[in-house]
Amino acid sequence: xxxxxxxxxxxxxxxxxxxxASQTPAKRRQTxxxxxxxxxxxxxxxRGALPDDLIRLVDLLTQxxxxxxxxxxxxxxxxxxLGKISDEVILRIVGALGHGHxxxxxxxxxxxxxxxxxxxxxxxxxxxxxxxxxxxxNLLDTAAIRPQLCHLLALITRRKHVRPFxxxxxxxxxxxxxxxxxxxxxxxxxxxxxxxIIVGDITKGRAAAFKHPDVQWREKLNEIQxxxxxxxxxxxxxxxxxxxxxxxxxxxxxGALVPGVHTLHAHETSVTLEELDxxxxxxxxxxxxxxxxxxxxxxxxxxxxxxxxxxxxxQASQRIGNWLxxxxxxxxxxxxxxxxLLDMVDVIHDYVLSSKEFSPLLIExxxxxxxxxxGTDKLDIVLExxxxxxxxxxxxxxxxxxLLQSKLLNNxxxxxxxxxxxxxxxxxNWTNTLLSLPPSTLPSQPVDSLxxxxxxxxxxxxxxxxxxxxxxTSLSILDFYTTASRIYSSPLLLQHIPIAIPPSLLVYxxxxxxxxTVLSRLCSILTVYKIAWETVITKxxxxxxxxxxxxxxxxxxxxxxxxxxxxxxCNNLWRGRAFALxxxxxxxxxxxxxxxxxxxxxxxxxxxxDSYLRDLDDDLTLETVFGLSYxxxxxxxxxxxVRGLEEKGIKRGDLLVRHAGPVTQGSLQKLAGRGGLRLSWxxxxxxxxxxxxxxxxxxxxxxxxxxxxxxxxxxxxxxEVGGGGxxxxxxxxxxxxxx
Numbered sequence: 178x179x180x181x182x183x184x185x186x187x188x189x190x191x192x193x194x195x196x197x198a199s200q201t202p203a204k205r206r207q208t209x210x211x212x213x214x215x216x217x218x219x220x221x222x223x224r225g226a227l228p229d230d231l232i233r234l235v236d237l238l239t240q241x242x243x244x245x246x247x248x249x250x251x252x253x254x255x256x257x258x259l260g261k262i263s264d265e266v267i268l269r270i271v272g273a274l275g276h277g278h279x280x281x282x283x284x285x286x287x288x289x290x291x292x293x294x295x296x297x298x299x300x301x302x303x304x305x306x307x308x309x310x311x312x313x314x315n316l317l318d319t320a321a322i323r324p325q326l327c328h329l330l331a332l333i334t335r336r337k338h339v340r341p342f343x344x345x346x347x348x349x350x351x352x353x354x355x356x357x358x359x360x361x362x363x364x365x366x367x368x369x370x371x372x373x374i375i376v377g378d379i380t381k382g383r384a385a386a387f388k389h390p391d392v393q394w395r396e397k398l399n400e401i402q403x404x405x406x407x408x409x410x411x412x413x414x415x416x417x418x419x420x421x422x423x424x425x426x427x428x429x430x431x432g433a434l435v436p437g438v439h440t441l442h443a444h445e446t447s448v449t450l451e452e453l454d455x456x457x458x459x460x461x462x463x464x465x466x467x468x469x470x471x472x473x474x475x476x477x478x479x480x481x482x483x484x485x486x487x488x489x490x491x492q493a494s495q496r497i498g499n500w501l502x503x504x505x506x507x508x509x510x511x512x513x514x515x516x517x518l519l520d521m522v523d524v525i526h527d528y529v530l531s532s533k534e535f536s537p538l539l540i541e542x543x544x545x546x547x548x549x550x551x552g553t554d555k556l557d558i559v560l561e562x563x564x565x566x567x568x569x570x571x572x573x574x575x576x577x578x579x580l581l582q583s584k585l586l587n588n589x590x591x592x593x594x595x596x597x598x599x600x601x602x603x604x605x606n607w608t609n610t611l612l613s614l615p616p617s618t619l620p621s622q623p624v625d626s627l628x629x630x631x632x633x634x635x636x637x638x639x640x641x642x643x644x645x646x647x648x649x650t651s652l653s654i655l656d657f658y659t660t661a662s663r664i665y666s667s668p669l670l671l672q673h674i675p676i677a678i679p680p681s682l683l684v685y686x687x688x689x690x691x692x693x694t695v696l697s698r699l700c701s702i703l704t705v706y707k708i709a710w711e712t713v714i715t716k717x718x719x720x721x722x723x724x725x726x727x728x729x730x731x732x733x734x735x736x737x738x739x740x741x742x743x744x745x746x747c748n749n750l751w752r753g754r755a756f757a758l759x760x761x762x763x764x765x766x767x768x769x770x771x772x773x774x775x776x777x778x779x780x781x782x783x784x785x786x787d788s789y790l791r792d793l794d795d796d797l798t799l800e801t802v803f804g805l806s807y808x809x810x811x812x813x814x815x816x817x818x819v820r821g822l823e824e825k826g827i828k829r830g831d832l833l834v835r836h837a838g839p840v841t842q843g844s845l846q847k848l849a850g851r852g853g854l855r856l857s858w859x860x861x862x863x864x865x866x867x868x869x870x871x872x873x874x875x876x877x878x879x880x881x882x883x884x885x886x887x888x889x890x891x892x893x894x895x896x897e898v899g900g901g902g903x904x905x906x907x908x909x910x911x912x913x914x915x916x
Contacts, residue, residue, distance in 0.1 A: 188217070188220050188221075188224075188226070188230055189230065191213055191216055191217045191220065192217070192230065192233050192234070192237070194210075194213045195210070195213060195214070195217060195237060195244070196233070196237060198210045198213070198243070198244065199237060199242035199243055199244045200242065200243065201243060202243050203243060203245065210244070210248065211248070214248040214251060214252065217252060217255075218251050218252060218254075218255040221252070221255040221256065221257055222255050222257070222397070223401075224259075224401065224404075225257040225258060225259040225398075225401040225402070225405065226256065226257065226258055226259060227259050227260070228258075228259070228260055228261075228262075228263060231256070231258050231259075231262070231266055232263070232265060232266060232269075234252065234256060235266050235269050235270060236269065237249075237252070238252060238253055238256075238273075238281065238285070238289070239269050239270060239272070239273035239281060239289075240273075241279045241280075246282060246284070246285065249281070249285055250284065250285060250288060253285065253288040253289065253292060254288065254394075256292055257397065257398050257401050258296060258299060258398075259401065259402065259405045260299075260402075260405070261299055261300070261301035262296055262299050262300050262301055263301055263302075264301065264302050264305045267293070267300060267305050267306060267309070268305065268309070270289050270292075270293065271309045271312055271313065273286065273289065274286050274289065274290070274312075274313070274316055274322070275316055275319070276319070283319070283321035283322055284321070286321070286322050287321065287322045287324075287325050290322055290325035290326055290328070290329050291325050291390045291391075293306075293329055294325065294328050294329050294332065294389075294390055295389070295390060295391060295394060295395060295398070296398070297329075297332055297333075303333075306329075306333045307333055307335065307338070310330070310333060310334075310338050313326060313329065313330055313333075314330060314343060314346075317330075317346070317347070317350060317360070318350060320354070323357065323359055323360070324359045325390075327359035327360060327362060327363045327387075328359070328387045328390070330363055330366075331362060331363055331366045331387050332387075334363075334366050334367070334370075335370075336370045339367045339370045339371055343367070344364075344367060347360055347363060347364050347367070348364070351364070362387055438450050438469050438478050438480070438481050440467050440468075440469050448462045448465040448466050448467065449466065449467050449469075450466060450469055450480055450481060450484060459480070459483070459484075463484075463487060463488065464488075466484060466488075468490070468493065469481065479531070482528070482531070482532055486532075494536070494538060497538055501521075501538060501539075501541075501542040502541060502542065502545065518546050518549060518550075519554055519555055521546075522546065522555060522558060522559055522562065523555070523558060525539060525542070525562055526558045526561065526562045529562050529565045530561075530562075530565075533565065534565070535562075535565040535566050535567055540566065540577065543562075543563060543577065544576075544577060544580065547577075547580045547581060547584055548580075550584055551584075552584040552585050552587065552592075556585075556595060560595060560596075560598070560599040560602070561602065563577075563581065563599065563603070564599055564602035564603045564605075564606055565606055566603060567610070568607045568610050568611070568622065568623060568626060569623055569626065570623045570626060571623070571625065571626040571629040571630065571633075574626070578633070581596075581599075582596060590641065590644045590645035590650065593637060593640060593641050593644060593645070594641065594645070594650065594653055596637060597634065597637055597638065597641065597653055597654065597657060598653060598656075600630065600633075600634045600637075600657060601653075601656050601657045601660050603630070604627070604630060604631075604657065604660045604661060605660050605663075607626070607627060607630075608627070608660065608663050608664055608670075611624065611627075611664075611670055611674075612667065612669075612670070616669055619669070619670075619672075619673050620673065622673075624670075624673050624674045625674075625675065627661075627664060627674050627677075628674060628675045628676070628677035629677075631661055631677040632677055634657060635679060635680050635683070638654045638657065638679070638680075638683055639680055639682060639683050641653075641654060642654070642683060642686045642687075646686075648690075648692050648695065651687060651690055651692065651695045652694070652695065652698075654683070654687070655687070655695065655698045655699065655702065658679055658702050659698065659701075659702060661677075661702075662701075662702050662705040662706065665705055665706060665708075665709035666705050666708075666709070668712065671709055671712060671713065672726055673726070675729055675731065675732055676706070676709055676710065676713065676728075676732055676735065677735075678706060678735050678738065678739050679702075681738055681741065681742050681774070681777060682777065684699070684703075684742045684746075685742060685745070685776050685777060687699045688742075688745075688746055688749070688776075690810070691809060691810060692810065693810040693811065693814070693873075693875055694875070696810055696811075696877065696878065697869075697875040697876070697877030697878055698877055699877065700746070700877035700878045700880060700881040701876070701877035701880060701881075703743060703746070703881055704877070704880045704881045704884050706739065707739075707743065707881075707884055707885065708884065710736065710739065713726070713727075713728050713732070714728060714736075737772070740772040741772055741773065741774035742774065742776075743772070743885065744772040744773045744774070745757075745773055745774055745775065745776045746881070747881075747882070747885055747886065748773055749776070749803040749804075750803065750804060750805065750808065750811070750878065750882075751804070751805075751862070751882055751886060753800055753801050753804055754773075754800055755799055755800050755801070755802070755803040755804075756775045756776055756778060756782075756783045756786075756799065756800075757773045757775060757800075758773055758774070758775040758780060758783075759771055759773065783799055786799050787799035787800075790802060796841075801841075805840075805862060805865050806838075806839035806840045806841060807839050811865075811869075811878075812838075812839060814865065814868060814869055814873050814875075815839070815840060815865045815868075816836075816838045816839070816840070817868065817872075817873075818861075818864050818865050818867075818868035818872075819836055819838070819840060819854065819856075819861070820835075821868070821872075822854055822856065822864070823835050823836070823854055826854060832852070832853065832854065833851070833852030833853065834848065834851050834852055834853045835853065835854075836848055836853060836854060840861055842858040845857065845858055845861060863889070866878070866879040866882060866883075866889075867879070
């Protein structure tokens with residue numbers, strides 16, 4: 178027997194009537210709104226409000242409208258929520274508090290606060306009320322809502338909220354109005370956190386006890402919530418050991434439905450999945466259970482999924498595959514609408530996400546599905562499902578990738594970003610698969626597919642830097658290479674998987690990004706790659722020599738390329754040799770500049786740029802303007818470091834002048850002679866790195882410098898053991914002749 182209300186008494190229909198009436202003045206309404214309000218409050222009292230209905234009700238109560246005060250109050254008193262209360266509901270109620278002709282009346286605001294007190298234990302994110310503490314506290318001077326407001330503040334007050342200015346505000350307000358018990362009660366809560374600060378007789382007066390406002394309302398709320406939970410269990414939605422009989426309703430509007438679990442030809446001694454309702458019954462009868470007639474229901478039925486996992490059957494897999502391919506064939510022949518396959522993808526998506534399995538049968542299904550797909554419908558669901566394709570030979574999965582790209586890409590950055598995000602998810606899942614396997618099985622896995630995927634995605638990332646040169650695009654690209662760096666930061670995977678680096682042009686484009694976050698993340702990725710190269714080449718991996726792999730010829734070919742853009746970044750940001758190149762006709766210069774590639778710009782361009790800069794300012798040179806002091810993304814952090822030191826010097830009284838900025842080696846020398854900050858050039862640069870790492874939250878560049886520049890390596894080691902150091906020493910890099 179159905180328990181759903183009659184069509185005229187459904188809450189969503191009643192809400193539509195109330196929302197319509199709220200926009201019409203009472204004198205212009207054709208019928209009275211009171212019967213609708215009574216039906217709504219009665220339904221709320223009996224069944225409560227689901228999260229979506231609760232948001233609509235709160236909107237109705239908090240926004241200015243033409244409903245009368247009595248109706249709004251009646252709805253508020255019967256606002257019984259089902260489940261947790263979202264941040265959206267809390268913020269809308271808090272936003273409705275206070276003075277203003279568009280705000281709800283104060284009696285209604287007091288009911289809102291009382292409701293927040295009574296449902297405080299159901300708030301999904303308790304921190305949201307803490308974030309609104311300042312707004313609520315500033316309303317204490319409103320007498321009409323002060324009792325309920327003090328009660329709510331007493332509930333959410335924590336040590337971080339107790340501040341001297343708030344204590345003074347309460348004391349002043351209490352003296353002004355003659356000792357309000359509610360304020361006294363709140364002040365006692367404050368005193369619990371800082372008894373040594375709040376002294377005097379003010380907290381000794383009569384204080385509110387802050388008891389629950391309505392115990393009967395709370396009992397009714399508990400009853401409604403328990404009924405809702407019981408109904409969920411009856412529907413099988415919370416029981417993974419009961420058949421999901423609502424499966425057929427998952428595909429509304431499709432030409433055919435995925436059949437539910439049903440066992441035909443069962444006899445008296447048979448045990449069927451339909452009759453099981455507990456884990457104990459399932460385990461005790463596992464070997465006796467009859468195979469259901471429609472096995473494709475495994476896509477959405479948790480119990481059938483467990484059954485086929487514990488009792489796998491080749492025949493069952495073949496039957497499921499035949500059903501899926503028959504669906505594709507029906508759509509291809511025109512016998513079934515193409516929307517049916519989209520509905521099927523919805524079910525497969527839920528199945529794959531819950532089981533984390535993507536069988537070969539599904540690969541065959543998607544090869545057929547992609548032939549009919551338009552490349553836009555349910556894009557996120559299709560790509561997230563495909564991201565669980567199991568790790569296999571790259572040549573085997575390439576046809577599916579090519580088909581996906583042909584359907585998805587339409588010469589827009591949006592489609593290219595969607596494809597990149599798909600590859601990021603796929604690489605993440607493949608990496609997790611390898612990390613979860615026993616080490617002894619890794620040699621038998623198709624691990625070469627991971628560097629092949631990186632090589633496959635490199636052109637896509639380069640295309641995106643041209644078609645959509647924006648910060649979100651750069652961050653998406655970095656997400657992909659951050660996922661790749663997980664592979665090479667694992668010594669276990671590094672032992673078996675060849676290293677594949679990003680293209681040089683992509684690295685240079687990101688290195689000159691106007692975002693410090695992009696630069697920092699790029700440096701973090703390069704640091705992981707550099708450590709990986711050193712591990713492979715110098716055999717530092719924690720394995721015996723017999724286990725240590727040797728670099729492949731393809732990897733050796735990448736080493737000079739990697740050293741090139743690594744050296745260029747160090748030249749630009751640290752060494753004051755931006756766009757340095759070996760002398761023409763030679764292969765070496767001073768230090769390790771033999772690796773430099775001048776960021777791949779033409780050799781004739783740096784002199785032109787340098788001449789342009791000198792025309793602007795005699796102090797500017799191309800070699801130094803990309804360093805810490807002048808670099809557009811680093812100059813603010815650099816001068817902030819200096820300002821922090823100057824503030825300390827001013828407090829000590831030993832600083833006469835400030836640095837005007839930007840900082841150079843010569844300006845530091847002149848400044849010290851005029852009574853300014855005494856700081857060497859090496860101390861300044863090492864200090865900026867520490868500032869970026871500790872204060873700026875951008876540890877990528879410091880990490881790269883510490884792992885690349887020899888002098889900084891020693892400084893870092895000394896600081897880690899408490900030795901200190903000023904960052905002095907030579908400017909040599911850590912590059913070996915082999916790298």
